[in-house]
Amino acid sequence: MLNRVLDYARAHRDEYLKDLLEYLAIPSVSAQPDRARDVKMAALWLSGHLHEAGLRAEVMPTAGHPVVYAEWSGPDHHRPTVLIYGHYDVQPAEPFELWHSEPFRPVVRDGYLYARGASDNKGQHLAHVKAVVSYLRAEGTLPVNVKFLIEGEEEIGSPNLSAFIAAHRDLLACDCVMISDGALFNLTQPVLTYGLRGLVGFEVQVRCLDRDVHSGHYGGNVQNPAFALAQILASLKDAQGRVTVPGFYDDVRVLSAEERAALARIPYSDADVMRETGASMAFGEPEFTVNERKGVRPTLEVNGMWSGYTGPGSKTIIPATAHAKITCRLVPNQDPAKVIRLVQDAMRAAAPAGAEVTFSDARGTPASLVSLDAPQIQAAARAAAATYGNPPFYELEGGSIPVVHDFQSLLGKPIALLGFGLPDDNIHSPDERFAVVCYEKGIEASIRFIAEL
Amino acid sequence: MLNRVLDYARAHRDEYLKDLLEYLAIPSVSAQPDRARDVKMAALWLSGHLHEAGLRAEVMPTAGHPVVYAEWSGPDHHRPTVLIYGHYDVQPAEPFELWHSEPFRPVVRDGYLYARGASDNKGQHLAHVKAVVSYLRAEGTLPVNVKFLIEGEEEIGSPNLSAFIAAHRDLLACDCVMISDGALFNLTQPVLTYGLRGLVGFEVQVRCLDRDVHSGHYGGNVQNPAFALAQILASLKDAQGRVTVPGFYDDVRVLSAEERAALARIPYSDADVMRETGASMAFGEPEFTVNERKGVRPTLEVNGMWSGYTGPGSKTIIPATAHAKITCRLVPNQDPAKVIRLVQDAMRAAAPAGAEVTFSDARGTPASLVSLDAPQIQAAARAAAATYGNPPFYELEGGSIPVVHDFQSLLGKPIALLGFGLPDDNIHSPDERFAVVCYEKGIEASIRFIAEL
Incomplete structure (x- = not known):
């Protein structure tokens, strides 16, 4: 048959x-x-x-x-x-x-x-x-x-x-x-x-003004939401790519030596990441290999970001708002609702003066x-x-x-x-x-x- | 007549x-x-x-x-x-x-x-x-x-x-x-x-990958250009809104007491900025008043910013590139070409590992x-x-x-x-x-x- x-x-x-x-x-x-x-x-x-x-x-x-x-x-x-x-x-x-x-x-x-x-x-x-x-x-x-x-x-x-x-x-x-x-x-x-891996995601909006305003009249006198969002995002990771959100890694299982050995046997390396993506280097938590980072470490990524005028040429404004779409990949033991809360709390805490931060569209799966x-x-x-x-x-x-x-x-x-x-x-x-x-x-x-x- | x-x-x-x-x-x-x-x-x-x-x-x-x-x-x-x-x-x-x-x-x-x-x-x-x-x-x-x-x-x-x-x-x-x-x-x-005020401007592109990639497959293993741009922008101002680009204020004339007194007589205040823009506070260099910041202090602003997926719903990618439109308002004695060079140098210096920074469309008037x-x-x-x-x-x-x-x-x-x-x-x-x-x-x-x- x-x-x-x-x-x-x-x-x-x-x-x-x-x-x-x-x-x-x-x-x-x-x-x-x-x-x-x-x-x-x-x-x-x-x-x-x-x-x-x-x-x-x-x-x-x-x-x-x-x-x-x-x-x-x-x-x-x-x-x-x-x-x-x-x-x-x-x-x-x-x-x-x-x-x-x-x-x-x-x-x-x-x-x-x-x-x-x-x-x-x-x-x-x-x-x-x-x-x-x-x-x-x-x-x-x-x-x-x-x-x-x-x-x-x-x-x-x-x-x-x-x-x-x-x-x-x-x-x-x-x-x-x-x-x-x-x-x-x-x-x-x-x-x-x-x-x-699991997945949680949400959208963040940073609002500083009720409309886009002239950057000559108001530049230097109001908070700029694009800068505010940049400061908030920059606070979420360190220079090596570790997520710095308090508690983010708390529930992540420590790898056993056997697991690390098994992952090390997969013939996939920094060079493969570079070849497949065009990246000039593999980049991420320095204590882990690419296989470990891909399989058993959680991530925090910006999938999209926008603020102000993005068309051709220039528009001399201070934008009213700035936005980003954020997702995290989760590993076993991490609770989606908790991770969303930790990341959003960290973003709120990092918001500079004059910036109002709101979240929408939160969702998650373990x-x-x-x-x-x-x-x-x-x-x-x-x-x-x-x-x-x-x-x-x-x-x-x-x-x-x-x-x-x-x-x-x-x-x-x-x-x-x-x-x-x-x-x-x-x-x-x-x-x-x-x-x-x-x-x-x-x-x-x-x-x-x-x-x- | x-x-x-x-x-x-x-x-x-x-x-x-x-x-x-x-x-x-x-x-x-x-x-x-x-x-x-x-x-x-x-x-x-x-x-x-x-x-x-x-x-x-x-x-x-x-x-x-x-x-x-x-x-x-x-x-x-x-x-x-x-x-x-x-x-x-x-x-x-x-x-x-x-x-x-x-x-x-x-x-x-x-x-x-x-x-x-x-x-x-x-x-x-x-x-x-x-x-x-x-x-x-x-x-x-x-x-x-x-x-x-x-x-x-x-x-x-x-x-x-x-x-x-x-x-x-x-x-x-x-x-x-x-x-x-x-x-x-x-x-x-x-x-x-x-x-x-004078005006200089340019566009910055941060590239980490040769195309948008899947955030599950590559998340945690490559630099994310939206984060890289956020880190670069966040490095340009301090929490009070002062521009931290080395040399940025060097050529700015110090205000005389008479000039400060004259500017103080203009009936325009933080409350006017708030009313006109919807801002929750006036925000800028704390050593200066709104009239001083508007008239005699240079600025550095993001007019627009974009990266990755900005449509409805979600798209679980790591973007290949991130972009921003930047302008500075200049005051007398500042040289447009010099200010562009100082800001671009600071942005290059702040670029994290794995991020390639390029500039385009630079222009300026004193x-x-x-x-x-x-x-x-x-x-x-x-x-x-x-x-x-x-x-x-x-x-x-x-x-x-x-x-x-x-x-x-x-x-x-x-x-x-x-x-x-x-x-x-x-x-x-x-x-x-x-x-x-x-x-x-x-x-x-x-x-x-x-x-x-």
Whole structure:
């Protein structure tokens, strides 16, 4: 059965790629209110696609963007059930001018499919969909029951997914969860992730004036909110990149010598960071290596910042306000609400005279660690080894997938985190891409995983 | 003759207002390349208007936006010549959403004309144009020769005007210069300005990465340019608002006790700054009063700042770059090139590890002091007293008019700086306005000034 399904998938690679191109053309940017119709379109496209493939599929409402749910059950009630999670929403594509092709006009160039969402996450979850399609078309059946939960709010922190999972525990009942929303180490080296950082975020506004004013009339006589924000931000880290917010690291677990040794074995170094990002140096807490800083240390970053006139030429004003978008990546034991409070308290305390500081849009999810012993995780490991040619590395991931924490607390089942992308897919960046071979290998890995369960 | 001209102007106030509304509807924003056609339109509108009034008028090219030049000469070659300067370009109107009516759809509301450029400077120089029109229509002649030099680049620092003046010294030959590009103290209290601050500016870019990257994958391992810029900016001022750039104040003249006493007599206080700007306190060098800080102390301000994602919602990236627009107001004795060098050196020195700092768009004009003894200045003082009911205050102005320095060095004639606006005209801000009565009084003051020369 397995070989026939694999052969079917290989024979239909062009059709499967065409479908992904179509899906990627829908600009489902969850963060942007004026894209709400496109987000809905992507949900409808996917549920229609699942329905055509022979699954029971529906678009289910939430308080925000809808969830696409689909399932296929065999006649034998004792077969295992796998729940496959993904997200059909994508990051904003701005700045558009840095893309070499349009983010929502997918093109294949030199073996890569370029489009916003190609790797994160449409290409990766559609690989699972195409694995199921291959079984159903080649064999008319699957050796397991399959459920798909594909959400539309991952890129904005999944604000409504906990409530959705809690309200639909019976519907989502399963034996294990499979999530492909990450990367291989390279094309022959898969990775099973056993830890994800959490994420908290908020926006800060510094207001000094009730409107922008003339910098000649008022310069030197009023507080400038851009300076005030700069002073506040500058107070949050020291010159080496350590976060100086009081209490920020208090709940962070001290690494054991074994953990440090294990992380030291990952062949990823300062030079890799420099090559991948264009940085002139790796930069961060000097007591830790890049692998430690990425996997087990929390971060505090500015994702965006703005104040006053940002157009061409000059405008000689003192701005009324200054703004920044702040996020922290959390490690296990850190409480999201506490971290938000600590950082906001530190920012308030650092506010200079004449600056009024307010916060909005606070949100957070804790970090997750998943167990690697379950037989389903070992099935994923065998499928990965057979597909890519090497047994997987076991790694901590610097990114965050909020739903992992919810699955752990609400479903309590093993979670396999097996990424299909590559580290240089430029996710969240201009020129996001997904290697065509990664899509095809992802389909194969999913087919093998289903067979191994 | 004077009374007949004044009567003519009063009888035609509605027509004169209608013309100003038409002029203000042209969005001549010199800083924005996509407004270049509108800037040209404003020049054509004005030269057409001057030509119709009976002046020899032309639109003269520069390396940037053109200059509108016009003149009227009487048969008697011994009469004095006044050169009237103004600028037909305006500040950007952003942020549009803070305006209560559209910036380029001028409306009169409660006695104020609301539009970008109403006070700064279309309303003020058109008042002079209408004074000349009133003489020519009522009397068919003027008691003096009049030249108009109305430029289109004042709001971007007049980069091409020095060269224009130097190349056309004969054309611009005159006995005095009149500039109305400022404000009365209030409707019954005119001000003659004897000092203007200079202005230098540049843009700074901080680059840490070759593109925006995922804050989960790289957070904690690379320098964040928004933090780097914040650290650089925060290093430039102390907590009290003093500029800490080494050498910044070195060339600033120490105030004499007499000067401090004179500035202390101006009835302008912290409370006025707070009321006019919405600031919760006046803020600046604690050793100086608001009048001293506005008139005789240099400043360093951020006019705009941006980095990363600034749209709705969140985008979990580390930005590749961060940017700020910086300007300094200069006082007499400060050399623009030196101040730019000192500030940029301090910013380079403050750049943290992993941050590459570059500068662009540097430009500057020194401060100016003008003599008050010339008979032409006294003519302006008499005209102001007769128009507004009180003899003028003599003041130092916080703003900058780059051309004043050029007129001093290239023409060497007395310069009268008599503003027709009000302090709360919201120039450079949303809801810029010009009181209709200020326009009418400005026309009257100009008619009287011409008669007094």
